[in-house]
Amino acid sequence: MQSIPKQISEYLAMGLSNDTVKKNRSVYGANEILTSKKKGILLMLFGVVTEPMILLLISISIVYLLLGDRGEALLLLCSVIGIICITFYQEKKTDTAISALRSLASPRTNVIREGQIIRIEGKDVVFGDILILNEGDRIPADAELLSDRIFSCDESLLTGESIPVNKVLGQIVFCGALVVGGEGVCQVKSVGNQTEIGKIGKKIADESVGRTLLELEVARLVKNLFLVAAGLCVLLALYFGFVKSLWLQGLLSGLTLAIGLMPEELPLVMTIFFALGAYRLSTKNVLVRRSSIIETLGAATVLCSDKTGTITKNKMKVGIISTKDLDENLEKTKEISEDSKTILQLAYFASKHPSFDPMDIAISDCMGTFHEDGDLSLVSIKDFPLTPEQLTMIRVLKESGKYVCYAKGSPEAIFGLCNLDTNELDEWTKRTNLLAKEGYRVLAVAKSNSDLNNIPEDRNDVKYQLYGLLSFLDPIREIVPTAVQTAYEAGIRVIMITGDYPETAKNIANQIGLKNSDLVYTGKEFSNLKDTELKKVLNECNVFSRVSPEDKWKLVRILKAEGEIVAMTGDGVNDAPALRTANIGVAMGERGTDVAREASDIVLLDDSFSSILESVRIGRQIFDNLKKALGYLIGVHIPIVGITFLPILFDWPIVVLSAIHIVFMEMVIDPTCTIVFEKEDAEFDLMKRKPRNATEPLLDNELFINSLIQGAFSLLSVVSTYWITLLYLKGDSVNQIVSTTTFVTLVFSNLFLILANRSLHESMWSRMRIKNSMINFVFVGTIGVLLLSIYLPGMNSLFRFVPLNFLQFLTAILVAFIGVLFYDMTKVSVSKRLRRL
DSSP: OBOOOGGGGGGGGGSBOHHHHHHHHHHHOOSOOOSSOOOOHHHHHHHHHTSHHHHHHHHHHHHHHHHTOHHHHHHHHHHHHHHHHHHHHHHHHHHHHHHHHHHHHSOEEEEEETTEEEEEEGGGOOTTOEEEEOTTOBOOSEEEEEEEEEEEEEOHHHHOOOSOEEOOTTOEEOTTOEEEEEEEEEEEEEOGGGSHHHHTTOOTTOOOOOOOHHHHHHHHHHHHHHHHHHHHHHHHHHHHHHHHOOHHHHHHHHHHHHHHHOOTHHHHHHHHHHHHHHHHHHTTTEEESSGGGHHHHTTOOEEEEESTTTTBOOOOEEEEEEOSSOEEEGGGOSOOOHHHHHHHHHHHHTSOSSOOOHHHHHHHHHHHHHOOSSOOOOOEEEEEOOOSSOOEEEEEEEETTEEEEEEEEOHHHHHHHHTOOHHHHHHHHHHHHHHHHTTOEEEEEEEESSOBSSOOSSGGGSOEEEEEEEEEEOOBOTTHHHHHHHHHHTTOEEEEEOSSOHHHHHHHHHHHTOTTTTOEEEHHHHHTSOHHHHHHHHHHOOEEESOOHHHHHHHHHHHHHTTOOEEEEEOSGGGHHHHHHSSEEEEETTTOOHHHHHHOSEEETTOOHHHHHHHHHHHHHHHHHHHHHHHHHHHHHHHHHHHHHHHHHTTOSOOOOOHHHHHHHHHHHHHIIIIITTTOOOOTTGGGSOOOOTTOOSSOHHHHHHHHHHHHHHHHHHHHHHHHHHHHOOSTTHHHHHHHHHHHHHHHHHHHHHHHTTOSSSOHHHHTTSOOHHHHHHHHHHHHHHHHHHHSTTHHHHHTOOOOOHHHHHHHHHHHHHHHHHHHHHHHHHHHHHHHO
16 A cells, blocks of 8 residues: 555545445456457367477377277377366366466556555456546546546557647546556546457557567478478378278378378477576566567677666665865764755755655655755645756745745756856866766756746746755665676677766776776767768767657667677656667566566666566576487487388388387477476576577577487387397297387486487586476386386287387396497587587
8 A cells, every 4th residue: 555645635535445445346347358269278278289299199099999909099099188177287288387377467556545545456447436547558448537646648559640639637547557646546437358458359568470580490490390290191091902902001101100200299398498587587577578588688799788777776875965164974974064954955845755766765854854944844836857858857836825945856857057267167167077986876966046927837836946966876786797897708798888987987887897898978978970970980989868758779780780689778758769679679577667668678676787687598498408408308209210210111020119108208298398498597608608699490400410419319229229139039929029118218317318408508517406396206107107007917008019128128228228338429529520610
């Protein structure tokens, strides 16, 4: 709950009761604009059942029934049900995670209920609610304006007109409009689909985003492999049919081969990686509004960061008060002069109360310490707010029937208002520079020369007198210098952008270790440069001060044109263009406006610079782990396809794998990809690598060749076990023993490949030092089911296995291990050679 400002206390009685809220929601509906129905359970289940893998398994079950093998058909159908349940559970889990993230991302608004101002999600607003709207808010419903203070909003989402519209009492403010000026009290008249924007079926603040390059690449890869699988299936069926006159057997073999070749897990793996990655980032104070942006995070080459609250703590306190004759350090004294008290009181009257601005809060706190006497309850008659063009805040107060203007703002702007002569300007500028060099943020304070009979129409219509300077301390966050060093090691350039005085910016840049910290350009200097000069400056300068939102937007466009992947922070209404243009828009969660959050890709819930680096690290880790999962997927499918296809192609005496065996393998592969590799910790050099090229494919040459090599070694192990067992065994059960030992080798080769794929650049021995608890579950579960399928009566007959003796079982494991060991020995050297090419 929030305290009640005096100017809206008269509306408290109009606030709804909890009972009325429930009644209005049931009568007028929820405040949600629904353009498409949420996918229901049956529709989701239908989507799972119609996946290619499920359809292939059902087809094979039908073939087995036609061949009269009911046991095999029944087991396959049970496997189908198991796979459907697992896939359905994973999709529901992913959907729940995404819904939770959307709920976190939902814009919030202030309403009056039960006589109190509370902050709720926009979707919880009901008909009749009293809204308190401030600059930067997104209006959650159509509402009638009851009270305003120079209220204006941007209705471009509804009308297409970008010019802000001024609103007066009694007019309707529309859902989706952005408050760009003033404050207002409104009463909701329409919600959800009954709003003007709801009627035309637009979904507010949720753009339709196309599929990313990675999503398109994965879809293309799966489609191509599906076509290959379908082609081989048809060819194999035709071969059996025409050559051996075994049409059903041919169809069965073809379908079995198609199952072995299809990497149907990949799209699901990617979805789960990004959804869980977004959830993991939310636990690190980073809210991802679009999970696919994670793929871009790992490729970031430039971080453009605000100073205040991001690099610094945004916990201001007044450090020095400068009068005409002296500087008083408040940290070294308990009493201040009357002149300093006057400056402090003038600054207080020039500030909003209550306020969330750190400098206003610091002024209020300082007043409570050093200026306990005096009337501090004066109400402003008119405000001239701070704007990018006018860096001053002026409030007009009525005192004894007259009007007085109190002003505070950037020193150069206040000096301009006071029309100082040359000597005074030089003296005050020199003092400002000295304070700024020491790391202080400086404000100048002024007051109108004389009392006014009328309220001024413009801030420049008044003559002002300069009283002095207030200097504020905003210490840097302790972790920022380390984070900046980490960024440099990761090949990421850091640019600091601030509205502060140039010398203050230079001091902070030195403290955090920015390169070329002594070179500072102001927004005015930057905007006056030609294009060729701009690019040269951007190549060298990492500190920009007195920067406007339009300058930010210009910086982003130039950096992107130079091929950089740019992450840009912002918090205000006018920061939206820069955030939208950047590859990665980063909004501030604590002090940012809803407009900035809507335009951004991620939101920093703690406003900390180090959280941006954490986002990049996790983005790189997710992409790295996704590559490991893909490499493993390709690697394990090669021996499955090989041992399915080779006996048929070369007419070997025993066909090892049937559909049920491949289903067994798929039941191991699925959780391995989505659980083991998703949980894999970052490699030691992850943040010491250069950012990856944004156009780099997921399946690059290095990964593809490594996958083929590991698959070839694994297939060689499986084939070796096949022939070793066949050559050295005789008897009636030789065929079943060969099938069993070969399958054991395939399963353990699969498990050992998990260990080998934990790193694309380290050996599996060095990687074992880093724990991954999910590996234990996969190993224990897989080996347990394997032992049951071999040694449990009844179950082994379904799999057509026979119990192996200790030597046979150990031999199968040893051959599998040797094959993967050979791959692991060659992996590091192969990767190094490929990266040199």
